[in-house]
Amino acid sequence: MKLRNFNLKDKDITPEELFNDRRKFLKLGAAAVVANSSIVELLAKDKYPTSNLQYKKDLNPLDLELNTFDQITSYNNFYEFTTSKEKVKKLAHTLKPNPWSITIDGLVEKPFQVDVSDLIKQFSLEERIYRFRCVEGWSMVVPWVGFELANLIKLARPLGNAKYVRFETLHDDEQFPDQKRGIFGAIPYPYVEGLRMDEAMNPLTLMSVGLYGKTLENQNGAPIRLVIPWKYGFKSIKSIAKISFVEEEPLNTWQRANKKEYGFYANVNPEVDHPRWSQAKERVLGKFFKKKTKLFNGYEKEVGHMYTNLDLKKYI
Amino acid sequence: MIIRILLFLTLLSPALFLAFNIIIVEVLEPVKYIYTFTGACSIILLFSTTLLSLIKNKINLLKYRRMIGLYTFFYAFIHFLNFFVFDAQFDLNFVVKESLDKPFIYLGMISLFILGFMAVTSFKSLYKKYYIYHRFIYLVMILVTIHFVNAQKALSIEQWVYLLIFIFIMAFKMNQQKSLLIKR
Numbered sequence: 001m002k003l004r005n006f007n008l009k010d011k012d013i014t015p016e017e018l019f020n021d022r023r024k025f026l027k028l029g030a031a032a033v034v035a036n037s038s039i040v041e042l043l044a045k046d047k048y049p050t051s052n053l054q055y056k057k058d059l060n061p062l063d064l065e066l067n068t069f070d071q072i073t074s075y076n077n078f079y080e081f082t083t084s085k086e087k088v089k090k091l092a093h094t095l096k097p098n099p100w101s102i103t104i105d106g107l108v109e110k111p112f113q114v115d116v117s118d119l120i121k122q123f124s125l126e127e128r129i130y131r132f133r134c135v136e137g138w139s140m141v142v143p144w145v146g147f148e149l150a151n152l153i154k155l156a157r158p159l160g161n162a163k164y165v166r167f168e169t170l171h172d173d174e175q176f177p178d179q180k181r182g183i184f185g186a187i188p189y190p191y192v193e194g195l196r197m198d199e200a201m202n203p204l205t206l207m208s209v210g211l212y213g214k215t216l217e218n219q220n221g222a223p224i225r226l227v228i229p230w231k232y233g234f235k236s237i238k239s240i241a242k243i244s245f246v247e248e249e250p251l252n253t254w255q256r257a258n259k260k261e262y263g264f265y266a267n268v269n270p271e272v273d274h275p276r277w278s279q280a281k282e283r284v285l286g287k288f289f290k291k292k293t294k295l296f297n298g299y300e301k302e303v304g305h306m307y308t309n310l311d312l313k314k315y316i
Numbered sequence: 317m318i319i320r321i322l323l324f325l326t327l328l329s330p331a332l333f334l335a336f337n338i339i340i341v342e343v344l345e346p347v348k349y350i351y352t353f354t355g356a357c358s359i360i361l362l363f364s365t366t367l368l369s370l371i372k373n374k375i376n377l378l379k380y381r382r383m384i385g386l387y388t389f390f391y392a393f394i395h396f397l398n399f400f401v402f403d404a405q406f407d408l409n410f411v412v413k414e415s416l417d418k419p420f421i422y423l424g425m426i427s428l429f430i431l432g433f434m435a436v437t438s439f440k441s442l443y444k445k446y447y448i449y450h451r452f453i454y455l456v457m458i459l460v461t462i463h464f465v466n467a468q469k470a471l472s473i474e475q476w477v478y479l480l481i482f483i484f485i486m487a488f489k490m491n492q493q494k495s496l497l498i499k500r
Contacts, residue, residue, distance in 0.1 A: 075344045083472045086344070136469065138345055186470045257470075276418055276466060278410070285344050289405060 051213030055125035055145045064129055067140040069212045071285045076219045077134065078238060079186045080169065080176035092218035095175050095239065100223045104152075106244035107162035116223045120209055122155075123147035127213075128206050130229035132236070133268045133297045139282040144227050146208035150201045152243075158197075162245035165200045167193045167226060170241035187257050193226065193237035194250030194264065196306075204229055204302050207240075230296040230303045232266040263316035265307075268297035272313055323380055327387040330357050331394070350398040356474075358391035359460060363481055366453060370488050382438050385453075389435040396428050420466035423459045430456050454489065457482060 047070050074089050081091040098117075105111035125145050133139040153165070171190035173180040179189045199205065206227040209215060216222040221238025228235050234254050254262035261275050270280045270293040281290040296303050334353050343349045361384050368381045399421075404410045414421050430452045437446035461482050465471065471479075 071344055079470065083470050138348070273417075276420060278414060278418075283345065283347060288346060288402065290403075 049212055049214040052215055053120070053125055053145050053210045053213055055127050055210075055213065058127040058129045058143065060129050062129075064131065064141045066129065066143055067285050072140060072142055072211060073217045073219060075138075075140075075285055077136075077233065078219055078221070080178050080189070080191070080239075081219075082178065083186050088219045089217075091177065094177065095218040095222060097216070097218060097222035097239070100241075102224070102240060103242045104156045104244075105242070106166070106246050107159040108245050109157040109159065112156075116209065119147070119152070119207075119224070123151050125209070128204075128208075128227070128229075130204075130206075130227060131297050132227075132229065132233055133282055133293065135232035135234055135262070135266070135274060135279075137277060137279070137282055138285060139293075140285045142211055142227075143213075144206055144208040145210035145213060146206045146224075146227065148203055149205045149207050149226065150203065152207060153200060156243070156245065158245040161247050163197055164246050164249055165195050165197065166244040166246050166250040167195075167237045167240050168242040168244075169237055169239050187253055190241075191237060191253045192250060192256075193235055193252045194246075195228070195235075196249075198306050199228070199303075202303060202306070204299060230268055230299040232268055234262070235266050265310070265312075265315050267307065267312065268293060269295055269312055271295070272316060320380070320383070323383060327361070327384065331391070334394075347398060347402045350402070351395060354391045354395040354398065355464060358388050358395060359464065359478060361385075361388040361391065362453070362457060362460065363478075363485060366457065366485050366489070370485065370492065385438065386435055389431040392428050392431050396424075420463050423463040423466070427456045427459045427463065454486075457485070 047068065049069060075085045076088040077085055078088045078092070081088045081094075100116045101113045102116065102119075103111070103113050125147055127143055127145050129141065129143045131139060132142050149165075169189075169191035170176070171179060176189070178185050195205070206229075207224055208221075208227045209224050211217075211220060216225065221236075221240075224240050225238040226236050226240065235252075249264055252262075252264060254266075255264055268279075273279050279293060282293045283290045294300070330353070334350065337343055338346050338350065365381055365385045365388060368377050368384070372378055400406065400411060404414075415425050416422065433446075434450055434453065437443060437449070443450075461479065464475065464478070468475065
């Protein structure tokens with residue numbers, strides 16, 4: 001059971017590196033003073049992971065207040081396990097993200113397979129602190145680690161007639177229990193998402209392999225997932241097994257499940273309600289009261305130009 | 317009397333559990349949690365009250381029906397307060413707009429209104445006059461079933477179970493009504 005700490009704010013927490021350094025230092029002397037209760041207390045509070053990725057830090061110029069590692073890894077929509085956001089963490093151990101290869105096919109010069117560990121070696125990783133807004137009305141701020149999807153697209157060398165990128169989550173009912181339920185599954189599998197080529201090439205679009213400096217937890221979509229910060233969370237497909245370059249707009253899973261309520265674009269937009277609930281506000285995880293949602297989740301400057309000719313009320 | 321007190325405390329305990337979870341234990345999305353929790357309590361109690369009248373010929377527990385019914389309203393009312401206070405943050409415009417606009421919200425509001433009416437008219441003197449309208453509870457069952465199904469992105473297993481119970485109670489009730497008519 002986690003007890004609420006009334007006095008501690010995120011900004012009061014020691015920065016992770018300092019914290020880790022101090023821990024290393026303390027560990028040196030820990031044998032000698034193992035009974036020292038302050039150390040025991042310190043270790044108990046150790047809710048942040050040890051970094052295992054090399055990456056360039058995001059300096060957080062917008063000064064976004066990060067959600068904790070615990071929050072980000074304990075509240076997840078991952079229907080391949082369960083529809084319950086709180087239960088995913090416990091169930092996610094059946095996913096085996098290592099080794100993991102991605103198939104890249106469709107309209108490319110030459111289809112190929114690539115291992116995620118090779119991608120991590122090949123591209124320099126960087127941290128991106130992004131807002132993340134779920135279509136259900138909750139949100140969080142996550143320090144992702146990854147590389148721009150554009151880098152991978154350049155590597156894949158798509159043909160001129162490739163207009164869209166289609167993504168697929170792994171389909172393996174040994175690893176994903178809900179896929180075993182057939183027609184009783186929560187949604188059709190495998191999970192499919194798609195982006196227009198310009199969206200896919202946008203510098204904000206990230207292929208994430210980690211968060212808080214550590215490789216992704218299973219429940220967050222290990223070992224590699226998409227992060228598109230200006231779109232509702234369901235666009236940011238998890239545990240990607242296949243990327244295809246196609247000419248036609250892909251039919252993404254939620255659009256397939258309910259066309260009236262979910263579209264292909266799914267741009268965050270406070271002006272356009274979901275048919276069943278308002279999108280004007282959002283609740284940041286860990287906060288009791290809501291705040292106003294911003295158009296394109298606050299990334300209008302970076303992405304607004306792609307949609308100047310699009311009727312945002314029609315193309316939801 | 318002892319049974320009555322025990323029942324009172326048992327039915328109150330979910331509310332205490334909820335308060336404990338919200339105030340002491342860290343819940344990531346408290347408002348959503350209050351919705352789910354109070355909604356589930358209210359629906360389960362709603363099923364229980366209707367079940368009591370269905371089984372009255374076998375075991376007569378009707379004397380406890382009022383308390384369970386009042387608790388049904390109690391949890392539904394917390395559910396509503398959660399909407400009004402924490403979700404809408406006292407924004408009356410928002411409440412009215414959403415209530416008229418979003419089907420699952422107006423269905424919930426109608427149900428709350430009926431439950432409130434039943435709670436008020438559950439006192440002996442008023443009940444004599446209004447008991448006939450208490451049959452609206454079956455309407456409430458239909459409305460809240462649509463309400464909770466419509467509020468979801470996809471149904472969970474628990475919710476499928478609620479649906480099954482709902483169908484079971486409705487079938488049983490219709491069967492009972494039919495046999496009553498035949499007897500007459």
